[in-house]
Amino acid sequence: MKKIAVLLMTLILLCSIPMTVYADSVRIDTDVPASHSVMVDVTGGTVKADGVVCKDQIAVERQKSQLYELVPEKGYQLDKLYYNGQDVTSLVKDNQFVADPIHADGVLKVLFKRIAEKSTHPSEQSSGTTPGHTPETKKDTEIGTDGGQGYSESQSVKTGDTAAVDLGIWLIFLCLALAVIISQSKRKVVS
Amino acid sequence: MTRKIIAAVSAAAVVASMGSISAFAVDYPGGKQNTKITTSIDPTFTVSIPADTTVAFNAETTDFSEVKLVSAQIDPGKAVKVELDASGTLKNAEDDTKTIAYVVNEKEAGTQYVSGQYKAAGDATALKIDITKAAWDAAFAGSYSDTVTFTVSYVDAD
Numbered sequence: 001m002k003k004i005a006v007l008l009m010t011l012i013l014l015c016s017i018p019m020t021v022y023a024d025s026v027r028i029d030t031d032v033p034a035s036h037s038v039m040v041d042v043t044g045g046t047v048k049a050d051g052v053v054c055k056d057q058i059a060v061e062r063q064k065s066q067l068y069e070l071v072p073e074k075g076y077q078l079d080k081l082y083y084n085g086q087d088v089t090s091l092v093k094d095n096q097f098v099a100d101p102i103h104a105d106g107v108l109k110v111l112f113k114r115i116a117e118k119s120t121h122p123s124e125q126s127s128g129t130t131p132g133h134t135p136e137t138k139k140d141t142e143i144g145t146d147g148g149q150g151y152s153e154s155q156s157v158k159t160g161d162t163a164a165v166d167l168g169i170w171l172i173f174l175c176l177a178l179a180v181i182i183s184q185s186k187r188k189v190v191s
Numbered sequence: 192m193t194r195k196i197i198a199a200v201s202a203a204a205v206v207a208s209m210g211s212i213s214a215f216a217v218d219y220p221g222g223k224q225n226t227k228i229t230t231s232i233d234p235t236f237t238v239s240i241p242a243d244t245t246v247a248f249n250a251e252t253t254d255f256s257e258v259k260l261v262s263a264q265i266d267p268g269k270a271v272k273v274e275l276d277a278s279g280t281l282k283n284a285e286d287d288t289k290t291i292a293y294v295v296n297e298k299e300a301g302t303q304y305v306s307g308q309y310k311a312a313g314d315a316t317a318l319k320i321d322i323t324k325a326a327w328d329a330a331f332a333g334s335y336s337d338t339v340t341f342t343v344s345y346v347d348a349d
Contacts (some may be wrong), residue, residue, distance in 0.1 A: 023340055023342075026241055026340075029244040032330045032334075062332050
């Protein structure tokens with residue numbers, strides 16, 4: 001029985017058509033970095049990550065959601081925040097921003113703006129009247145020489161205050177004085 | 192003595208058979224006769240396949256050279272078949288459970304390259320390696336690799 005089986009297998013091998021096949025292997029590879037670089041561009045303040053002030057760029061661990069603290073300078077407040085070119089200002093809470101898990105290098109741009117100051121100029125103050133008091137008549141008279149800034153009569157002038165006098169006024173006074181002197185001298189001559 | 196004689200005669204017979212010359216006689220009837228001359232040329236061909244390739248990080252498409260029948264001397268009705276065996280996943284060197292999926296596609300057709308038949312020298316298929324952005328984003332840090340196999344065979348043309 002075995003001999004028959006071996007004979008049959010030998011016949012099959014002899015009858016098979018030989019075919020030459022060639023094979024070769026090719027390698028494909030890649031590297032995925034462990035961290036990514038985030039460029040930090042800030043105006044009017046600083047940015048902190050993990051409590052450390054970020055200078056030009058920081059390294060963030062791949063797939064990590066990094067928390068950024070936005071610290072404005074004194075007198076400044078947050079204006080705009082851009083992350084990878086997108087405006088994410090609305091996502092800022094308590095001057096903190098949590099970025100999505102990072103997959104590639106990115107850019108964080110923070111813009112702080114100066115807080116608007118309240119104006120203290122007297123002309124802008126509203127003047128009111130109290131019952132029983134006759135309101136003063138406001139009449140602006142330019143008596144200054146510094147760029148035409150004037151003082152209204154409604155402003156109180158205290159003793160010791162100095163004010164610049166127009167040159168024209170001085171000429172008028174001079175002319176009047178000369179006229180008086182001349183008239184006085186004429187009277188003496190007549191008399 | 193008898194044995195020696197027999198041995199000597201046998202040896203002489205062997206030597207005589209070595210010097211024999213075969214001769215064949217052919218009857219020639221006269222007139223024209225055709226003689227058939229035959230020869231055979233074994234098929235030969237040269238196939239070039241892509242070399243080892245490094246895919247840049249976050250690259251969604253990477254050039255993967257081409258499969259090309261550089262030279263061919265093949266029988267009519269025959270073709271050179273090239274088959275690609277690829278797992279489709281780059282495996283992390285430290286942890287093979289972490290993988291990055293990829294596909295080897297034909298550049299022009301955009302379809303996945305599984306095999307191709309080439310009949311004439313110069314026939315070629317340009318290839319590329321495609322990895323989706325989602326696959327890159329999900330990839331853990333580390334080195335990844337895979338080995339693909341190109342098998343070349345001589346087959347009947349489709």
